[in-house]
Amino acid sequence: MTRSSRPAAPTRLPAGARQRAPQVLATLEGTYPDARTELNFSTPFELLVATVLSAQATDVSVNAATPALFARYPDAHAMGTALPEDLEPLIRSIGLYRGKARNLAALARLLVQRHGGEVPNDFDAVVALPGAGRKTANVVLSNAYGYPAIAVDTHVGRLARRLGLSTHANPDKVEADLQKLFPRERWVFLHHALILHGRRVCHARTPDCGGCAMQGFCPQVGVTAHS
Incomplete structure (x- = not known):
């Protein structure tokens, strides 16, 4: 598989991040040992479509x-x-469905024209598809083809900052920081487990810090309200 040739922007890790990262990973492994994507799919194509649909939408709705x-x-x-317009009625319940319908129709045509109808096991080729991006490519390649990758969505980015693992809002820079801190073979597990923790415990507005297994070492960066 060809990985993107674009180098990650250099970043400086927050103080204590390297010491905290093993604690984070161990806690996630103990709490979410079977963490995986919650999108339902049976083929790489279905995963690609579901991931495009999941942008600014819940996995449940997808x-x-x-x-x-x-x-x-x-x-x-x-x-x-x-x-x-053929696709719109089938995805009307998902946010931004009109734009996503346009992207899916164009994406499918390009898959046929460029890749024989198959989802390529290639980062840049996936990123080049309508409606896809770095996060989509990481999700598809890691879950469909087993490539080590960290997909940074809103949950992963939020938790990386709260846990003092990154100071960045830019997903590419968060990804680069997490890659420095965690073993390559645990990257796929890491982003799934962080997503689950963000959905179940470390909520955006009122995180359940009192019920969090990481409360003993989490610096709670930017947290102003607790549930």
Whole structure:
């Protein structure tokens, strides 16, 4: 697989981050030992579509819509024949559905034209698809092809800052910091476990710090309200 040739921007880790990272990983491993993506999929194409749909939407809403979508358009060849208005009724319950319908129709056509209808095991090729980006490529390549990657969504970025592992808002810089701090073979687990912890405990507005297994060492950077 060809990884992006664009080098990650140099970053400076927060004080204590290297000492705290093993504690974070050990706690996540004990709390979420089977962490994995909560998007339902059976093929790389289904995962790619679901990940594009999940932008600014919940996995629950995506999982509710994709069975009918995939029954109608099971692969890139089928979806590549669709117009955006054909897809819209099937994903109307998902936020930003009109733009996503346009992206999916174009994405499917490009998969057929450039890759024979298959999702490429190549970072830059996935990033080049409509509606995809660095996070989408990391999700697809790690879950479909087992490539070590850290997908930085809003949960991962928020927790990285709260735990004092990164000071950055830019997802690429957060990704670079986390790659420095954690073993490559645990990158995929790490981003899934951080997402679960963000959804279940470390909420955006009122994190449950009292019920958090990391409260003994988490610096709670930027936390102003607790539940």
